[in-house]
Amino acid sequence: MKTTGTRARHPLARFLIRRILIALLLAWGITLVTFVLTNMVPGDPVAANLGQRALGDPAIVAQWKAEHGLDKPLPEQYLLHLQGILQGDLGTSQQSHRPVGDDLAAFVPATLELAGAAILISLVLGVAFGVVAALRRDRLPDHLLRVLSLIGISVPTFWLALLAFYVFFYRLQLTPGSGRIDPGMTAPGPITGLHTLDAALTGQWDVFASAVGHLITPALVLALYTIGLLTRFTRSAVLEVLGQDYVRAARAKGLPGRTVLFRYVLRSALVPIITVAGLAFGSLLSGTVLVEAIFAWPGVGQYAYKSATSLDLPAVMGVGLVVGVVYLIINLIVDVLYGIIDPRVRLQ
Amino acid sequence: MKITDLRVDIHGRQILKGVSVTLHEGRVHGLAGESGSGKTMTGLAALGLLPHGARATGEILHNDRNLLELPAKELNKVRGGEVAMVFQDPATSLHPMLTIGRQLTEHMRHHLGLGKAEARARAVELLGKVRIPGAGEAYGRYPHQFSGGMRQRIAIAVALACSPRVLIADEPTTALDVTVQAGILRLLRGLCDELGLAVLLVTHDLGVMSAVADEVSVMKDGLIVESGPRSHVLRTPDHPYTRSLLASLPESPLAPAPDEERS
Numbered sequence: 001m002k003t004t005g006t007r008a009r010h011p012l013a014r015f016l017i018r019r020i021l022i023a024l025l026l027a028w029g030i031t032l033v034t035f036v037l038t039n040m041v042p043g044d045p046v047a048a049n050l051g052q053r054a055l056g057d058p059a060i061v062a063q064w065k066a067e068h069g070l071d072k073p074l075p076e077q078y079l080l081h082l083q084g085i086l087q088g089d090l091g092t093s094q095q096s097h098r099p100v101g102d103d104l105a106a107f108v109p110a111t112l113e114l115a116g117a118a119i120l121i122s123l124v125l126g127v128a129f130g131v132v133a134a135l136r137r138d139r140l141p142d143h144l145l146r147v148l149s150l151i152g153i154s155v156p157t158f159w160l161a162l163l164a165f166y167v168f169f170y171r172l173q174l175t176p177g178s179g180r181i182d183p184g185m186t187a188p189g190p191i192t193g194l195h196t197l198d199a200a201l202t203g204q205w206d207v208f209a210s211a212v213g214h215l216i217t218p219a220l221v222l223a224l225y226t227i228g229l230l231t232r233f234t235r236s237a238v239l240e241v242l243g244q245d246y247v248r249a250a251r252a253k254g255l256p257g258r259t260v261l262f263r264y265v266l267r268s269a270l271v272p273i274i275t276v277a278g279l280a281f282g283s284l285l286s287g288t289v290l291v292e293a294i295f296a297w298p299g300v301g302q303y304a305y306k307s308a309t310s311l312d313l314p315a316v317m318g319v320g321l322v323v324g325v326v327y328l329i330i331n332l333i334v335d336v337l338y339g340i341i342d343p344r345v346r347l348q
Numbered sequence: 349m350k351i352t353d354l355r356v357d358i359h360g361r362q363i364l365k366g367v368s369v370t371l372h373e374g375r376v377h378g379l380a381g382e383s384g385s386g387k388t389m390t391g392l393a394a395l396g397l398l399p400h401g402a403r404a405t406g407e408i409l410h411n412d413r414n415l416l417e418l419p420a421k422e423l424n425k426v427r428g429g430e431v432a433m434v435f436q437d438p439a440t441s442l443h444p445m446l447t448i449g450r451q452l453t454e455h456m457r458h459h460l461g462l463g464k465a466e467a468r469a470r471a472v473e474l475l476g477k478v479r480i481p482g483a484g485e486a487y488g489r490y491p492h493q494f495s496g497g498m499r500q501r502i503a504i505a506v507a508l509a510c511s512p513r514v515l516i517a518d519e520p521t522t523a524l525d526v527t528v529q530a531g532i533l534r535l536l537r538g539l540c541d542e543l544g545l546a547v548l549l550v551t552h553d554l555g556v557m558s559a560v561a562d563e564v565s566v567m568k569d570g571l572i573v574e575s576g577p578r579s580h581v582l583r584t585p586d587h588p589y590t591r592s593l594l595a596s597l598p599e600s601p602l603a604p605a606p607d608e609e610r611s
Contacts, residue, residue, distance in 0.1 A: 244440060245435055245436075245437060245440035245441040246440060246441055246442055246443040246444075248397055248435070248441075249433070249435055249441040249442070249443075249503075249506075250443070251395075251397060251427065252395050252397055252427055252428060252432065252433040252435075253427065253428035253432075253454070253455040253506070254423075254424045254425060254426070254427030254428035254429055254455060254458070254459060255424075255428070255454065255455060255458060256424065256458070259454070259458075263446070263454075264443055264446075267443075267445050267446075268443075268444075268445065341445060342444070342445050343444075343445060343447075343490045343492075344444060344445075344490070344492050347490070347492075347493075
């Protein structure tokens with residue numbers, strides 16, 4: 001028997017701490033990468049922000065540069081940038097003339113609400129569909145779900161968004177139009193910045209219903225790709241686990257089919273499913289830019305696009321940092337879930 | 349348990365062509381034969397665990413009921429409860445993400461309706477019975493924290509948890525080191541004698557067979573070609589196939605060159 005006697009008493013806690021430390025290190029890396037990439041982009045922020053006449057006057061150019069800290073050498077600019085981040089200061093947007101932090105606080109929650117709803121829908125439907133397809137392998141439900149997931153994976157999101165908007169809002173008038181809540185309603189909160197959650201927390205159920213109504217179509221549109229992806233992956237993961245000896249052993253113990261499915265099959269199949277879901281969240285975030293544009297959803301995708309085209313460097317770095325950190329958090333969650341599900345990960 | 353004229357076909361191909369075996373309490377019945385002869389299928393059929401697309405006919409009588417005709421719910425009560433199984437590879441037959449305590453107690457609680465504490469007490473007792481050192485501590489561990497031999501002992505404890513009357517052991521020592529094999533076989537033999545279990549020992553290894561079996565059946569191409577008491581079948585075989593199997597044992601004077609591998 002392998003000895004495990006000297007093993008730490010709280011393996012999960014140790015595992016967590018190690019993962020969080022690694023995540024912090026990566027977060028620092030993100031600040032460096034966003035800074036370097038943003039400054040390497042060809043294009044002159046001065047030219048992008050000052051008019052023709054101002055550009056001709058060296059004194060104005062120098063003053064503008066000094067105002068935005070662009071007159072200092074790059075390493076010093078980076079240190080100032082890093083110091084700012086630690087103090088919660090992401091600089092001032094050259095476009096909106098507001099602190100980038102304030103801008104992000106206004107736009108990021110909208111995107112997180114959209115992407116979060118989409119990933120939740122994808123997980124619930126994708127995993128359920130995948131399990132059904134695996135259990136009814138090569139029969140009608142499997143074939144139907146194969147077609148559905150193929151459509152989900154291959155249909156471009158922007159086209160689907162336009163179609164959904166046209167059919168459900170314009171023609172059938174089933175769903176409310178663009179934006180996050182009905183015009184004329186006051187946004188709840190802001191507690192978390194997520195309108196659905198804030199409305200529920202403050203008990204404004206009419207606002208909650210409106211927010212959910214506005215959320216559902218863009219979230220479904222955004223989710224269709226990940227639903228298709230997760231259906232395919234869940235199906236193959238479940239099929240693989242179904243062939244394992246321990247599933248046969250569980251049946252040989254006379255456990256009810258439901259117990260075998262949930263305790264034995266799904267637990268193992270969850271590991272690849274979580275991996276794919278974490279990666280899919282990334283593609284979801286990039287998908288939001290188009291969906292936000294079509295549904296007039298005031299999210300960070302719109303903000304990123306406007307900042308990038310006007311070379312608003314602090315804003316671009318701010319968006320880069322936020323998106324990077326969101327990825328980091330998703331990866332951290334995925335890692336921790338591995339550790340919770342699989343003792344071999346946690347006890348190593 | 350009495351298996352009579354068991355026939356199994358998968359997608360039209362006949363795997364078993366009329367197998368009859370009778371198991372008796374307190375006795376080990378060895379089922380020998382090369383890979384693909386249908387020995388494992390015979391074991392799986394007894395628990396209704398045949399692979400997808402397989403059809404079984406014939407009779408598997410246990411407590412005056414034909415297991416092949418039982419509805420799924422009744423069959424689930426027999427599985428684990430009255431007839432249990434030990435599989436070939438203990439590295440894959442225990443779920444890697446569940447504690448062995450969980451895997452030992454879940455069917456006890458389901459079949460016998462035991463409470464958590466009772467099930468735990470019985471599980472620790474069983475771990476002691478299959479000679480797992482530090483049974484109380486082992487209860488909360490995961491399979492990967494045990495060696496192959498220990499895992500197979502645990503798998504045997506899992507099989508015995510609901511006090512079955514019949515134990516089907518499918519190549520229980522094949523995946524283990526030779527030194528560990530002897531221990532597992534002694535354990536199986538001891539449990540069979542002590543608990544009065546009827547054991548069907550499926551193996552391709554005639555050495556294993558001669559160590560523990562009371563009766564031996566030899567299978568070839570889905571049929572039993574020879575059956576009888578161990579001493580008779582292994583010492584004075586009647587069938588030419590049995591003789592060729594015996595001749596293929598390395599210690600036999602008729603042994604072939606080492607490159608002709610036994611399967």
